[in-house]
Amino acid sequence: MSGASGFGPNPWQQTSWDWRAAGNYICGGAGTGLLIASALIGTPAPASLASPDWLVFAGLALVGLGLMCVWLEIGRPLRAMNVFINPWTSWMSREAIISVVLFPAGLAAMLGFAGWLWVTAALALGFLYCQSRMLPAARGIPAWRSPWVSPFFLLTAACEGGGIFLLLGLFHRRVTPTLLIAFLVLSALRVLVWQRYRSSVEPSLALPAKRALDRAGQQLLLFGSSVPLLLLIAGTWLGGPVQTLLLALAGACAAWAGGYIKYTLVTRAAYNQGFALFRMPVRGVRDKP
Amino acid sequence: MTRWAMTADLRRCVGCQTCTAACKHTNATPPEVQWRRVLDMEFGEYPNVKRVFVPVGCQHCEDPPCMHVCPTTATKQRADGIVTIDYDLCIGCSYCAVACPYQARYKTDKASFAYGDPLQSETQRRDDSRLSVATKCTFCVDRIDAGLAAGLKPGVDPAATPACVNSCIADALAFGDLEDPNSNVSQLLQKNQSFRMHEELGTKPGFHYLWDKADT
Numbered sequence: 471m472s473g474a475s476g477f478g479p480n481p482w483q484q485t486s487w488d489w490r491a492a493g494n495y496i497c498g499g500a501g502t503g504l505l506i507a508s509a510l511i512g513t514p515a516p517a518s519l520a521s522p523d524w525l526v527f528a529g530l531a532l533v534g535l536g537l538m539c540v541w542l543e544i545g546r547p548l549r550a551m552n553v554f555i556n557p558w559t560s561w562m563s564r565e566a567i568i569s570v571v572l573f574p575a576g577l578a579a580m581l582g583f584a585g586w587l588w589v590t591a592a593l594a595l596g597f598l599y600c601q602s603r604m605l606p607a608a609r610g611i612p613a614w615r616s617p618w619v620s621p622f623f624l625l626t627a628a629c630e631g632g633g634i635f636l637l638l639g640l641f642h643r644r645v646t647p648t649l650l651i652a653f654l655v656l657s658a659l660r661v662l663v664w665q666r667y668r669s670s671v672e673p674s675l676a677l678p679a680k681r682a683l684d685r686a687g688q689q690l691l692l693f694g695s696s697v698p699l700l701l702l703i704a705g706t707w708l709g710g711p712v713q714t715l716l717l718a719l720a721g722a723c724a725a726w727a728g729g730y731i732k733y734t735l736v737t738r739a740a741y742n743q744g745f746a747l748f749r750m751p752v753r754g755v756r757d758k759p
Numbered sequence: 760m761t762r763w764a765m766t767a768d769l770r771r772c773v774g775c776q777t778c779t780a781a782c783k784h785t786n787a788t789p790p791e792v793q794w795r796r797v798l799d800m801e802f803g804e805y806p807n808v809k810r811v812f813v814p815v816g817c818q819h820c821e822d823p824p825c826m827h828v829c830p831t832t833a834t835k836q837r838a839d840g841i842v843t844i845d846y847d848l849c850i851g852c853s854y855c856a857v858a859c860p861y862q863a864r865y866k867t868d869k870a871s872f873a874y875g876d877p878l879q880s881e882t883q884r885r886d887d888s889r890l891s892v893a894t895k896c897t898f899c900v901d902r903i904d905a906g907l908a909a910g911l912k913p914g915v916d917p918a919a920t921p922a923c924v925n926s927c928i929a930d931a932l933a934f935g936d937l938e939d940p941n942s943n944v945s946q947l948l949q950k951n952q953s954f955r956m957h958e959e960l961g962t963k964p965g966f967h968y969l970w971d972k973a974d975t
Contacts, residue, residue: 479798479800484856484857486853486856486857486866487853487857491853540852543852543853544850544851544852544853545849545850545851545852545853545866545868545890545891545892546849546850546851546891546892547850549831549848549849549850550850552830552831552833552848552849552850553830553831553850553852554830555830555831555832555848556829556830556831556832559826559827559828560827560828560829560830560854561828562828562830562852562854563830563831566830604828604854607824607827607828607858608824608828608854608857608858609824609858609859609860609960609962610824610856610857610858610859610860610861610862611857614857740857742860742862743860743957745798745800745813745815745861745862745956746956746957747769747800747811747813747954747968747970748954748956748958748968749952749954749968749970749971750769750802750809750811750970751768751769751770751811751969751970751971752770752970752971752972753770
């Protein structure tokens with residue numbers, strides 16, 4: 471019966487955002503992560519009008535899929551253009567505006583125009599940053615109010631993008647030792663930042679939210695970090711065609727763990743703080759001091 | 760300047776829900792949508808049990824998180840502090856609903872009626888512009904504006920006062936201008952101790968809960 475900060479009913483799970491909202495964070499994060507990874511880590515393949523860079527296409531497709539999820543969520547989809555109106559204060563507007571520029575830039579990069587891959591990666595980073603600020607701006611959900619949410623979203627997107635890059639390594643064959651090292655460092659950092667985030671929200675969370683986050687945290691540690699590490703070691707040790715397969719599996723695990731934890735954050739752990747009475751009403755005769 | 764605000768005296772509220780009914784009647788909200796709610800809270804264990812009735816709804820915050828996150832500027836704040844929603848701009852993304860720490864916002868995707876088929880009154884007052892968009896308490900802004908235009912004083916003259924305040928049988932709810940030291944809410948806040956819900960979030964609600972008389 472008692473709330474976190476006084477008297478009041480127990481918090482309950484928000485019902486306004488469901489898997490469709492989570493889909494934007496999952497696909498948008500992974501897609502922008504892949505775009506950034508393609509620019510930073512992968513040696514750009516010689517793209518041309520005849521043979522566009524399909525990695526950029528995959529990144530853009532993921533971002534587009536995420537935006538499609540949001541479009542399915544909103545109550546008035548035919549008014550979707552109104553989302554651009556308030557870039558002064560709304561991170562959702564800022565994200566939407568960047569997405570409008572991101573897709574043409576990505577198209578130019580796909581077609582091999584010089585320098586546009588870097589422009590696309592910069593825009594993807596901007597998109598990702600806006601997305602990472604959206605949850606903390608919503609003050610109704612204690613699990614979203616931590617200043618560690620934004621760094622975690624940035625890091626996990628990098629891991630998810632790197633993971634998908636590894637997964638698609640089955641086809642593009644651009645996986646390098648530098649990428650593997652960067653991937654491992656980012657995966658370890660992601661776990662560390664997650665733990666900082668988890669500590670920061672501990673005092674304000676409802677019990678079911680804590681349980682949901684802890685379950686997701688275990689998955690992150692297991693499938694987002696430990697299993698990929700073991701697979702990378704095994705792949706490096708075994709070499710040959712098995713290596714590519716194991717690296718792809720490691721990437722898939724890391725991407726899945728990131729998606730799962732974001733889904734948990736947006737839906738299962740998204741409890742409000744209920745109502746809390748700072749004071750009880752004093753009725754009748756006052757107690758004597 | 761004017762800053763409209765409401766007070767709820769927790770010592771007086773008896774949980775009769777008349778304010779809820781009056782709000783629904785005035786604003787024609789559909790079933791399960793209660794812009795003015797009264798929570799029934801119980802604390803403690805027998806025999807030391809306390810029961811408190813707590814009116815809640817949009818707190819018309821001075822720093823409303825719902826307005827800042829709104830991507831469409833549908834949620835606005837007037838100069839007098841009232842937070843409004845433009846139903847023609849809202850896209851129904853519900854970002855405001857998760858941003859509100861007071862669970863004050865509703866989104867209804869389909870028209871629904873109290874007894875299945877719409878009653879005559881429900882048909883007459885049906886407003887599809889409020890479907891699939893965010894809705895919430897407006898402090899009966901239309902009544903306030905019309906009252907002011909007619910030279911009435913909100914919080915004093917019933918025709919210019921929010922319906923929930925008018926209907927309160929226990930005089931637990933009051934409405935008025937915080938900037939006017941002689942208004943009923945200013946006087947109540949001066950004579951009583953009060954708090955605001957989730958004040959630690961920095962939203963500066965325009966809804967004050969009275970819980971004891973002022974220390975003398």
